[in-house]
Amino acid sequence: MIPHDPVPGAWRTSxxxxxxxxxxxxxxxxTAVAVRDSKDRGGPVxxxxxxxxxSFLAGLDRLTTPR
Structure with a gap:
């Protein structure tokens, strides 16, 4: 498991x-990016x-950028 260290208050909606x-x-x-469900903020991260x-975001850009 990778520890996450987001800055308090740094959560934003995608x-x-x-x-x-x-x-x-x-x-x-x-060192890391944390992701959580906005409907369950106290749930798993x-x-x-x-x-x-x-790399994940770059892959999304390649999928969604018109050619």
Whole structure:
């Protein structure tokens, strides 16, 4: 398990969320990015190494950018 270290108050709703209540929130720390369900803020948190998160976002950009 990767420890996460988000800055308190740093959680934000994903820019990919559609506003229908099915959202994730992300918080970037110095070494990891934490992800949680916006409907269950006290629930489980997934943490990913910052480099892995950047690769994930780059992959999303490739999928969603018109060619």
């Amino acid at each position: 820019s990919r969320s559609s506003g229908n209540g099915n959202c994730v929130e992300v918080a970037a720390g110095s 997934l943490a990913f190494p910052a480099a892995s998160w950047r």
